[in-house]
Amino acid sequence: MTHSEFDSFRPTEPARRRRTDRRGAGRRRDGGDGSREMPMVPEAEFTSYYGRPVVKPAPWGDDVAAYLFLGGVAGGSALLGLGGQLTGRPTLRRNARVTALAAVSLGAVALVRDLGRPERFLHMLRTFKLTSPMSVGSWILSAFSAGAGVAAVAEIDRMSSARLPLGPLRPVLQAVEGPAGVEAALFAGPLAAYTAVLLGDTATPTWNAAREELPFVFVSSAALASAGLAMITTPVREAGPARKLAAFGVMGEMVAMRVMEHRMDPVEAEPLHQGRAGAMLRWSERLAAAGGLGTLLGGRNRAVAAASGLALLAASALTRFGVFEAGLSSAKDPRYTIEPQKNRLAARRAAGITGDSITTAG
Amino acid sequence: MGQLSGPTDPSADARWEDHPPRKGFFTDTSICIGCKACEVACKEWNHNPQDGNLELLKSSYDNTGALGASTWRHVAFVEQGQERVVQARESGRALVSLGMPAIGPPAPAADQDLSEVDTTPPDTPDFRWLMSSDVCKHCTHAGCLDVCPTGALFRTEFGTVVVQDDVCNGCGTCVAGCPFGVIERRSDGTVAVAAQREEPHAQPPAVPNVGIAQKCTLCYDRLIADETPACAKACPTTSIKFGDHDHMVETARARVAELHAQGLTEARLYGANELDGVGGTGSVFLLLDEPEVYGLPPDPRVPTADLPRMYRRAGMAVAGMVAAAALAFLRGRA
Numbered sequence: 001m002t003h004s005e006f007d008s009f010r011p012t013e014p015a016r017r018r019r020t021d022r023r024g025a026g027r028r029r030d031g032g033d034g035s036r037e038m039p040m041v042p043e044a045e046f047t048s049y050y051g052r053p054v055v056k057p058a059p060w061g062d063d064v065a066a067y068l069f070l071g072g073v074a075g076g077s078a079l080l081g082l083g084g085q086l087t088g089r090p091t092l093r094r095n096a097r098v099t100a101l102a103a104v105s106l107g108a109v110a111l112v113r114d115l116g117r118p119e120r121f122l123h124m125l126r127t128f129k130l131t132s133p134m135s136v137g138s139w140i141l142s143a144f145s146a147g148a149g150v151a152a153v154a155e156i157d158r159m160s161s162a163r164l165p166l167g168p169l170r171p172v173l174q175a176v177e178g179p180a181g182v183e184a185a186l187f188a189g190p191l192a193a194y195t196a197v198l199l200g201d202t203a204t205p206t207w208n209a210a211r212e213e214l215p216f217v218f219v220s221s222a223a224l225a226s227a228g229l230a231m232i233t234t235p236v237r238e239a240g241p242a243r244k245l246a247a248f249g250v251m252g253e254m255v256a257m258r259v260m261e262h263r264m265d266p267v268e269a270e271p272l273h274q275g276r277a278g279a280m281l282r283w284s285e286r287l288a289a290a291g292g293l294g295t296l297l298g299g300r301n302r303a304v305a306a307a308s309g310l311a312l313l314a315a316s317a318l319t320r321f322g323v324f325e326a327g328l329s330s331a332k333d334p335r336y337t338i339e340p341q342k343n344r345l346a347a348r349r350a351a352g353i354t355g356d357s358i359t360t361a362g
Numbered sequence: 363m364g365q366l367s368g369p370t371d372p373s374a375d376a377r378w379e380d381h382p383p384r385k386g387f388f389t390d391t392s393i394c395i396g397c398k399a400c401e402v403a404c405k406e407w408n409h410n411p412q413d414g415n416l417e418l419l420k421s422s423y424d425n426t427g428a429l430g431a432s433t434w435r436h437v438a439f440v441e442q443g444q445e446r447v448v449q450a451r452e453s454g455r456a457l458v459s460l461g462m463p464a465i466g467p468p469a470p471a472a473d474q475d476l477s478e479v480d481t482t483p484p485d486t487p488d489f490r491w492l493m494s495s496d497v498c499k500h501c502t503h504a505g506c507l508d509v510c511p512t513g514a515l516f517r518t519e520f521g522t523v524v525v526q527d528d529v530c531n532g533c534g535t536c537v538a539g540c541p542f543g544v545i546e547r548r549s550d551g552t553v554a555v556a557a558q559r560e561e562p563h564a565q566p567p568a569v570p571n572v573g574i575a576q577k578c579t580l581c582y583d584r585l586i587a588d589e590t591p592a593c594a595k596a597c598p599t600t601s602i603k604f605g606d607h608d609h610m611v612e613t614a615r616a617r618v619a620e621l622h623a624q625g626l627t628e629a630r631l632y633g634a635n636e637l638d639g640v641g642g643t644g645s646v647f648l649l650l651d652e653p654e655v656y657g658l659p660p661d662p663r664v665p666t667a668d669l670p671r672m673y674r675r676a677g678m679a680v681a682g683m684v685a686a687a688a689l690a691f692l693r694g695r696a
Contacts, residue, residue, distance in 0.1 A: 047654060048654055049438060049655065050421040050657075052427060052428055053428075054542070054658070054659050055538075055542070056537050056538070056546055057537075058534050059534040059546075075683075076687075079683070079684065079687040080687070083688075083690070083691040114533075114534075115532050115533055115534075116530075116531065116532015116533070116572075116574050117574060120530075124512060124531065126513055127513040131366070131509065133669075133672075134509060134510075134511035134535045135512075137511075189679075189680030189684050190680055192683060193677075193679045193680045193683070194676065196676060197673060197676050198535070200665070201668075202539055203538060203540060203541040203665055204538050211675070212671075212675055215676040216675075216678075216679045218679070219683040222683065223683055244690035245686060245690040248686040249686070252682070338660060341659055341660045342661070349460065354460045356638055357457075357635065357661065358632060358638040358639065358640070358653070358660075359652075360634055361457040362615050362618050362619055362622075362631065
């Protein structure tokens with residue numbers, strides 16, 4: 001017991017009294033009378049440290065999940081825009097270019113909002129680091145935005161009958177418009193796929209286990225979403241390629257998703273089927289199937305095409321949010337970290353590989 | 363880009379020239395008394411704020427819970443019954459009979475006896491308390507460092523991994539990249555209390571570095587001044603030892619051999635093997651049970667080790683997407 005001149009300032013100790021009254025009483029029933037040490041926890045399964053998670057979930061909110069979706073839409077739209085540009089479909093080209101810019105801008109805003117220090121977003125371009133998918137992705141996003149921006153501004157200028165205050169830059173813009181569309185399309189695929197690497201390159205069990213097939217799921221999802229959006233914005237006459245791309249996307253996603261789940265460790269795949277994430281992924285599949293069928297059977301009808309496009313967009317968003325949430329929940333439960341790791345360690349030992357364990361006898 | 367996996371000298375890999383020897387901790391949990399002096403010393407030296415509200419976690423005498431943005435040393439506290447002690451002894455003995463690892467100094471002399479000796483010593487306790495001061499592992503291949511997009515995380519000349527507070531923009535990628543769940547983005551906390559009772563608390567005290575990733579620096583500022591990190595300095599039982607990494611691993615091997623010779627086969631090392639999934643850790647631990655009991659992953663692997671393959675798979679996916687788009691337009695034309 002120490003005494004100090006500040007003792008008189010000490011408040012009375014309600015906390016301790018409360019403990020004796022409530023929780024202490026509960027513990028007494030276990031037979032503890034204070035004469036010997038009592039375990040504070042009765043009997044626990046010590047497969048984890050008091051059920052606390054081993055790895056930490058990424059501190060990412062829905063903004064990042066939304067970006068996964070928007071980045072895919074932007075990438076797919078840029079490809080459709082280039083297709084429209086090269087095959088003489090001006091409406092498809094215009095709509096795809098504008099939606100690419102809109103999606104990538106919204107996505108970039110979502111990303112910046114999610115930063116712990118949004119005012120430092122430019123630090124992303126401080127360096128180029130191949131080992132960091134986030135760094136590679138930031139450069140892909142910047143390069144893509146440059147091309148998509150120029151192409152879309154050219155379209156907007158045309159739509160507004162040359163009312164943008166461009167002055168002498170107008171001829172320049174019109175000259176670089178085509179190459180800009182090509183440049184954006186060049187980075188479109190990487191923009192849609194890098195987010196899968198970003199999630200795969202983490203210690204988050206479900207994302208890491210999905211790393212082999214996740215890029216295929218994400219590009220398929222990007223293809224069907226952007227095609228769906230083009231089917232909404234563009235008249236059926238010019239939306240033929242979008243309908244085909246949508247069909248390819250739906251097929252690709254269904255196959256990639258199944259292969260992915262099949263090849264994952266069953267424990268690590270579990271969060272993809274449970275709770276909110278599971279429900280979202282189930283609905284995503286249903287909507288993708290419905291959208292795909294609608295596209296194939298009634299895609300030449302404007303109303304059916306728009307409804308199918310909407311279903312496809314929703315399916316893609318649900319895929320991204322579902323995969324995103326499944327990963328976060330897998331990080332919050334120690335079981336998904338510990339069980340697969342123990343199993344793979346045991347499997348290696350059984351195969352006679354004993355030199356690579358982090359736990360050693362000496 | 364340096365090596366992504368396997369044994370290496372991390373400082374040389376980061377292109378430090380004439381760097382000092384790699385520094386590290388050896389945390390010997392067999393002599394930890396759970397006093398948490400390390401937690402306190404760490405918080406004081408590094409001006410780390412309090413995590414959230416003070417609360418009792420109702421699981422053991424550990425009310426800190428886990429390592430985090432503002433907790434860079436965390437003393438785990440585990441209570442176990444006799445049955446579990448016997449199990450731990452068995453699992454430790456299984457490690458010895460695996461003959462792991464094949465590297466390092468010759469296996470301890472105790473090895474030969476262990477197969478015959480009754481390793482349930484007469485003093486197997488009815489219950490035991492496991493106390494272990496956890497800390498950032500300062501991995502040879504650090505997941506957090508690899509995935510940091512801004513270069514805020516860097517490899518010091520001492521082979522440790524440190525965040526630069528003025529560079530980090532709080533993207534949070536490192537948090538997911540760490541296989542040990544160490545690094546965290548600081549969300550809030552309280553760093554100071556009013557000195558006078560009358561002082562108003564209208565303005566919450568300022569917390570340094572909110573929104574950026576924070577973790578143990580192995581007291582980088584103290585290392586530069588040739589000082590021992592605060593936690594190791596404060597440890598009253600020398601459970602936390604600090605020194606050159608090679609020396610720490612040697613000390614750890616000697617200590618585990620000593621415990622094995624006493625029949626305490628539950629003792630094992632964690633992080634001393636440079637062939638493991640993270641290339642060995644800078645902070646080596648002597649544990650008395652399976653790692654997951656202490657909240658440590660049993661088989662961590664730095665995610666970036668698989669990155670080249672992931673990039674290849676993504677490249678294939680991109681090719682597929684472009685091909686699908688091309689096909690959609692080509693057919694449309696025909």
